Amino acid sequence: MHKKSVVLLITLLILIALLFTACKPAVEETAAPQAKLEEVAPEEKEAEPEQPASKEPIKFGVIQPLTGPVADAGAYVVSGLKIGVDKINAEGGVCGRQLEPIIMDGKNDPQESVNAAELLITRDGVPIIMGAWGSSSTLAVMPVMERNGVPLIVETSSSGKITTPGTPGFDWTYRFSPMSLMESEAAAPYIVDKLGMTKVAILNVNNDWGRGAAEVFTNVIVANGGEIVSEDFIEQTTTDVLPQLTSIKNSNADSILITTGAGQIATILKQYKELGMTQTVLTTGGSNYPVAIMNLSSAEIAEGTYHLVFYVPSEYDLAGDPAVAKWYFEEYYKRGLPDVGLGESYRGFDGVHVIAQAMELAGCDLSPEALQAAIPLVEFKGLSGTVKFDEREGHQSRPNVYLTKIENGVMVVPDFQFD
Amino acid sequence: MTRRKISILFILLGIGIAFSLPQFVQSNYVLRIAVASGLFILLASAHNILMKVGQLSLGPVAFYGLGAYVSAILSTRYGVPFVICFLAAGVSAAVAGWIIGRLTLKLRIAYFVLVTIGFAEFFRLVALNWTAMTNGPMGITAIPAPALWFKGYAMYYYFILFLVLIVLFGLYRLENSTIGRAMQAIRENEVLGQSVGIDSYRYMMLAAVLSSFIIGIAGSFYAHFFQFLGPEILSFELTITIVVMVIAGGRATLAGPVLGAILFTIIPELLRAATVWRMVIYGALLVTIMLFMPDGIMPSLVSVYQKLRNRFRPAGEPSDLRTTLEIFDTMPQNTGCRQEQFAVSTERCDKEEICKEASLIVEDLCVYFGGVHAVEHVSLSVYPGEILAIIGPNGAGKTTLLNAITRLGPITSGMVHYLGEELNALKAHETAHRHIVRTFQHTSVFPNLTTYRNMVLAHNALEPTGLVTNVFRTSGWHDAEQEIRRRADEILEFTNLKQYVDCVASSLPYGAQRLLEMGIALVADPNLLLLDEPAAGMNPTEVEALMELILRIKKMGITVVLVEHDMKLVMGISDRVAVINYGELLAEGTPEEICQDDKVIQAYLGRCFDDAQTL
Known part of the structure; x- marks a missing residue:
């Protein structure tokens, strides 16, 4: 009993001490x-x-x-x-x-x-x-x-x-x-014509990022004569997307648009391969650095997929300042x-x-x-x-957007986007 | 200085400091944290109301989110003034609380927890996916401030302080009232509470509605304070934060959740210096608190204070055990003994004589549990003023019969009448309102409370139960409080439990606990008292005392139905004996008749009790 009260006192003292440290955490x-x-x-x-x-x-x-x-x-x-x-x-x-x-x-x-x-x-x-x-x-x-x-x-x-x-x-x-709008605008010239994404299934993370991307890409795809076959939003923590992928597989979709973090993209691609799917894959969102996706899944799994990115680390010439x-x-x-x-x-x-x-x-x-x-x-x-922040665009800067592809286990930057 | 005065002094000091905070703290950051603490005080205190009836909900964020969204949508989409949004948030959350209560309060423990998690998740998914209304994950921006003059944080601070004070005052009044005591009884021992007439469903519902109302207005405040609202408000993490505040602060007290809310808002802020280790340290701290202060910080603080006080107190002064649980309890110290004699209610049947007309009539009663026929076509009559013993082998259906009469158990077919009224359709607590009270085979008291408090809780159903009466303490309230004390003292005297008045029930000697059970039943003012094996486990001396007590109860004009195995007790005090075997009534008659009944001897007694001792 006595011992217990000692422990109690000590715990209380620690708590009180913690309260008093409030006065000077700035230094630490x-x-x-x-x-x-x-x-x-x-x-x-x-x-x-x-x-x-x-x-x-x-x-x-x-x-x-x-x-x-x-x-x-x-x-x-x-x-x-x-x-x-x-x-x-x-x-x-x-x-x-x-x-x-x-x-x-x-x-x-x-x-x-x-x-x-x-x-x-x-x-x-x-x-x-x-x-x-x-x-x-x-x-x-x-x-x-x-x-x-x-x-x-x-x-x-x-x-x-x-x-x-x-x-x-x-x-x-x-x-x-960048906003998703800028990605979609950059992709507008080639998304339907060059990538052949005419019947698109959207599989995005369920937050403003994923939803916003779904909206603007839908506009661009429809404006270029494509159509949206299905739209699924998954939680950030979801690790099983087989139900959504199966339903996409059984639909007439010829391509999948994915907007989410690199980790979840890798998960989706693994299950995509598991199901033996062949639809064209395009990922967006900015965290989808292709090399990372290959490392998180594998080169075989990620083979042939497209990724819209703002920064292509290994392609120095595409950056604002190649030397930097x-x-x-x-x-x-x-x-x-x-x-x-x-x-x-x-x-x-x-x-x-x-x-x-x-x-x-x-x-x-x-x-x-x-x-x-x-x-x-x-x-x-x-x-x-x-x-450079543009007053007319609401203090928004417009970054580069590049389409990259994983080909033979390496990241390439397809030329057709520069036409 | 009495404890009460010290408490009031501390509270006034706290309020004074709280009011002057914006005067000497100019920092927006500090005010912001203070406002966040205020919000969490509301949430934790409101959540604690449900904890007080023993229900752990993991869905408070459902009401928080609902209130916030209702308020935000009304004000941004329809331009509704803040006051109306604010009230609408509270009311809609309360209605949701009522609906969810209707659906879930029949459930207990784990099931209730699971269902509440489900509801919170449901609300989150609605907020996330009903984009047309809630704007989904994009959230609602530009929610207006409550009024144009809400410029700095100080206004918000005073507003939340005002809310906190009102809510805490209301909860304090509630806690020390009939309603608060009923909730305490339900948490401590729901079945016992029902047996003395406490409608647990009503109080749980009241707790759910009240709790969700407060959480709803807190949600409205949140929306108009942050001016931005996204589905994050419905995250499970927030629920955990609230529950941690209540449990680590000390859920048995009013001050616990307040302290918990303040500490657990401030600690993560203090730990900012630890960057990535922040949550790790926070977690470790939490584990330490729960390991060494399982009841929470507030009760631990009180007990440390008490130990210090006891050390410096002159010997001989009585200790003050009750404070450990009821820090703000206004109950007086009942040291002065009452001299009044136990009053015998005159309207009951005439003393010694047994009335000719039966009060309780059991007619062709059957209770089946699937294929088990626990009670089979039993018909029985109980006459006012008598002691009827029901005996029979283990598993004969005696307790099932008692459960059926007191409506704690099911009735398959047959009728139970009491004073011409049919009991079949009643709920357990309603039989107590008709002055039918029972005790239980396994000792059933309010284990963590003092003997005195046990008595007080048992009186609950006889008090005014209205919300207004109890919070505003209208005229009749003080008389009712007087009556509780009088009654509790009376029964303490009657059952010879005075010496244990300040002892926690579970620490009482076994015999005393069984007496306490009888005392609880007596406080509830029975005309018909059903005792389920009161002598079980007692030694011969204790049985003697029990016999004497039961006879005194009979003398008061209370009819007693006694289920018992102790033949000395049964044969010594019963007026009549009924024997049940395999659910059927085997025999009925005076003790002498039963003793000689061949069927009874064969089934249960063996040889009669005089010879039994030589076996």
């Missing part, structure tokens, strides 16, 4: 990402002491899902971001100061993401934030940005509402992640990062460069208002093409 927090950067980038370590010690690093906020069901995707963005930060810092930083990202977990949950945004602005006083991965989280964060008057750079979310004037927080939000693309590709593998993340990691890399350039363009005035004014002037040649 900012230290954590820095420590990690040093781990992954030892070569930059020596360069640091040369920086004038009096100059404080420039902080900026990042909200990504670091835990929860989509933590892997958040980690990919963060890995690209860290490469970008290290590159900028090694080249002398921004306005002569080092960049320091404060990365917060938003769990891709609206409430958590909003809390993270509020904390970044209030406690760390960041003048700009990049985030918040999913569209729901981004849409929830946007009013907070407006309330506080801090700009938001959107790197992943695809919901059309984010760039629709009238949405709360629209004035402060700039997006370089080459450096990035090599740096990424040098750090031992996984294939599967490469396709998405560009978001973090391009994102931090957009932020850095906006800071320079603002004449090193790091107030949120100055940054807001500078962001429309940004023109960054990055991995996914040129990032």
Whole structure:
């Protein structure tokens, strides 16, 4: 009995201690990402002491899902971001100061993401934030940005509402992640004629991303004389798509359009092969880097499939800046990062460069208002093409879209798309 | 200073701090977390109402989401003013709670849990796929603020604070009322509760409706606070968060879920520094809390406080066990003994004499469980004022007969009449309202509560049960509270349980527990008392005391039906004895007649009780 109460007391003490640490987590927090950067980038370590010690690093906020069901995707963005930060810092930083990202977990949950945004602005006083991965989280964060008057750079979310004037927080939000609409527009000239997708079965993930893609691709396919045979939406966590595939197999569909994450695409392709299906496969969405899909399934399974991507890592010439693309590709593998993340990691890399350039363009005035004014002037040649926010398109940047194909176990970029 | 005064002081202090928070904290972040805590206090407290009737629902998000969507859709699509949206959210969630309650409250434990998960998932799929109305996964944006002057977070903060205070006040009043006690009785021992007249279905329904109403308005607040609403609000993870808050905070208390909601909103925020390890640490912390504080943080805090207090308290002062469960209980310390004598109700049949007209008539009763004929064509009459013993071998159908009479068990055919009224169509708790009360073969008390509290709960069905009366404490309420105390003290005296008044029932000696059972039944004011093997497991001294008690009960004018194996007891106090064998009535008569009955001797008694001891 006595022992038990001692344990009880200790547990209570820990709880109380935890409550009191609330007063000073700022120190630990900012230290954590820095420590990690040093781990992954030892070569930059020596360069640091040369920086004038009096100059404080420039902080900026990042909200990504670091835990929860989509933590892997958040980690990919963060890995690209860290490469970008290290590159900028090694080249002398921004306005002569080092960049320091404060990365917060938003769990891709609206409430958590909003809390993270509020904390970044209030406690760390960041003048700009990049985030918040999913569209729901981004849409929830946007009013907070407006309330506080801090700009938001959107790197992943695809919901059309984010760039629709009238949405709360629209004035402060700039997006370089492409909408499905842009993919469909890029694919319009060849999707029916060249790929022969005339009777299409759509198999998309059931969220704004998958649903949005289904809508815009339907328009494009129908406009080019094709038709939609069926439309299925599956949960992000679904691992068995045999029922949907069987029904597609038994329909008169000649092709399948898939929009979801790389992992689920691989799962679908495995089951597609299992059923011995022959329909043309086109995947969209941006996380579908063909090499990753081959690694997640196999070269045989993925053979002959088409993938619409924004960033073709190994084809440097297709990027906004081939030299940077080459450096990035090599740096990424040098750090031992996984294939599967490469396709998405560009978001973090391009994102931090957009932020850095906006800071320079603002004449090193790091107030949120100055940054807001500078962001429309940004023109960054990055991995996914040129990032330039178009006022007429709702602060949206238009990236490259490329069709890739897996042929004989390697990724190729078919020529007909450039006609 | 009494405990009550300390509690009030703490509460006032808490409210004071809460009100002045926006004055000395300018940080939007802190206010935001405070608002989130407020939301979770509403959710956890509302969810705890269902926990209080012993039902674990894993579907609170269904009502949260429903309230949020109703409010968001009404305001964005139809431009309905916030006040109406807000109320509509609560009402629609309450209606949904009522419908789901109708469908599920007949289920218990695991089945209830599963069905509630199903409902939450159903609502999620609707929100996800009914894109025409909910906009599906794209969500609803630009939900207007409650009013134009809702500019900063401070307004939202005061609004949620206001809601929290009202809800907590209401729940506090409810908890310390007839309704709260009925809920406690249902959680502790539903069947016993029914046997003393508590309508468990009604209270569970009330809990479900009330809980979903509060969750519904919380949903509305959520929608208008975030100004964006997606199907994430219906995620199972949120349910788990709410349940964790209630259980880790301490579900037996009112303050537990409040503390849980605040702690488990703040802890994940404090753990932000841990980035990817955040949820791992959070999980480990949770496991630690549950391992070392299985009742939750709040009860543990109270017990630590109590131990400290006991250590510094002058010897001789009585300890205060009740606080461990009822931190805000307003029940007085019943240290002063009542001197009044137990009053004999005069309207009952004349004392010693046995009335000529039967009060309970069992007519050709059959109870079948599939092929098992537990009771077969039994006809029996019980006369007011008598003690009728029902004896028979194990499995003869005695308890089944008792269950049929008290409507806790089924009737296949036949009739049970009491004072000219047919009992067949009644529910278990309704027989108690007709002053038919029973005890159980296996000791059945409210195990985790004190003897005094056991008595108090047993009185429940005799009190006003209206929601308004109990929350607003209208005129009759105070008289009713007085009556409970009087009655509880009276029966404690009568059953000689005064010495155990502050002891938890399950810690009582066996004999005392059986007496407590009788006490519970007596508090419920029976005219007909059915005792199911009251002497089982008692030693001879205890049996002597029991016999004396039953005779005293008879003297009060209460008719007693006694199912018993102890022949000394049966033959010693019964006026008549009925013998049942294989579900059939074998014989009926005075103890002497039964003793000499050949059929009875053959089937059950062997030789009569004088010789039995030499065997």
